[in-house]
Amino acid sequence: MAMTKNQRLVYIALLASQAVIISLIERAIPFPFAIAPGAKLGLANIITCMALYTLSTKDAAKVVAIRIVLSTLLGGTISSFMYSASGAILSFIGMWAVKKLGPNRVSLIGVSTAGAILHNVGQLMIASWIAQTWTVLLYLPVLSFIGILSGIAIGIFANYLLNHVEKLHYYRDLRELKRNI
Amino acid sequence: MNAYFHMIKRWDAIIIIALVLLSFLPLAIFSYQQTKVDQTNANLVAVITVDNEEIERITLTGNTESHTFDITASDGDTNTIEIKNNQIRIKAATCPDQVCVRTGFIAKAGETIVCLPHKLVIEIQTESGETDDIIISS
Structure with a gap:
């Protein structure tokens, strides 16, 4: 039994709203890494991972787009929108490509870490474009290091959710089934 | 905890290492450029x-x-x-x-x-x- 259209719409809306709430909460957490200004935990990446594993690529992209637009409207600025949009687009493409390698080759850890690092790459590219100096990119190794740590943690977390929340589990199996037919 | 280590597959490591190396690329280009300037x-x-x-x-x-x-x-x-x-x-x-x-x-x-x-x-x-x-x- 496939997801009905309404089920799918509600599920997309649910994931998107959860992602918005998570990124709002994350904004309220005082900055955890004093050494690397601008670094973030990227908790909203959990939702992107779950969307990628339970929805079609198109619908997962919708979840990400809704999250970025809504969280900008709820207390962002134009520059923060450009930042998060470029980061999210690049990381979404990267995560999708990594996931394409197949579940036998990569786990959620690889997917979320690639997403975290590429998110930083996208942000710094926008920053260097605005600042008109590519030396901003020299900051990348620091951010990548934190991206790896948080990416691994978020991969484990998302994996736990996918395996233990009954509906997610069910949707993922559904998706695998649909692909195999 | 051990289960999580088993979760990591070979391509995970390959991708992570490749991305880390990639993130050092701007630094490498920059320091290469700097060597030309008389320090x-x-x-x-x-x-x-x-x-x-x-x-x-x-x-x-x-x-x-x-x-x-x-x-x-x-x-x-x-x-x-x-x-x-x-x-x-x-x-x-x-x-x-x-x-x-x-x-x-x-x-x-x-x-x-x-x-x-x-x-x-x-x-x-x-x-x-x-x-x-x-x-x-x-």
């Missing part, structure tokens, strides 16, 4: 730009006295900049995210402080000393 008599210069227009150019090498000054844009955005012991930092700013203030002091070539909301960038560049002006004619 021995190079001066470090902090270039302050707002909205891609150069506002100020301060020589950092040998600049041991400390002083602070404000850069205020026409719309009231203010960044307080401090120079001390050949280093430069943004001491205070009226921007919402304060990333520029938390960056702290910078002193090495290629380091930048970016205040994105104010479009203010401080970049440290190397300027080779007086040797630049010598024109050898036969």
Whole structure:
């Protein structure tokens, strides 16, 4: 039994709203890494991972787009929108490509870490474009290091959710089934 | 815990390592470029730009006295900049995210402080000393 259209719409809306709430909460957490200004935990990446594993690529992209637009409207600025949009687009493409390698080759850890690092790459590219100096990119190794740590943690977390929340589990199996037919 | 280690597959490691190496690429290109500049008599210069227009150019090498000054844009955005012991930092700013203030002091070539909301960038560049002006004619 496939997801009905309404089920799918509600599920997309649910994931998107959860992602918005998570990124709002994350904004309220005082900055955890004093050494690397601008670094973030990227908790909203959990939702992107779950969307990628339970929805079609198109619908997962919708979840990400809704999250970025809504969280900008709820207390962002134009520059923060450009930042998060470029980061999210690049990381979404990267995560999708990594996931394409197949579940036998990569786990959620690889997917979320690639997403975290590429998110930083996208942000710094926008920053260097605005600042008109590519030396901003020299900051990348620091951010990548934190991206790896948080990416691994978020991969484990998302994996736990996918395996233990009954509906997610069910949707993922559904998706695998649909692909195999 | 062991189960999580088993979760990591070979391609995970390959992808992570590749991305980490990739993130060092700009650094590698930059240091390659820097080797061409003669380091021995190079001066470090902090270039302050707002909205891609150069506002100020301060020589950092040998600049041991400390002083602070404000850069205020026409719309009231203010960044307080401090120079001390050949280093430069943004001491205070009226921007919402304060990333520029938390960056702290910078002193090495290629380091930048970016205040994105104010479009203010401080970049440290190397300027080779007086040797630049010598024109050898036969």
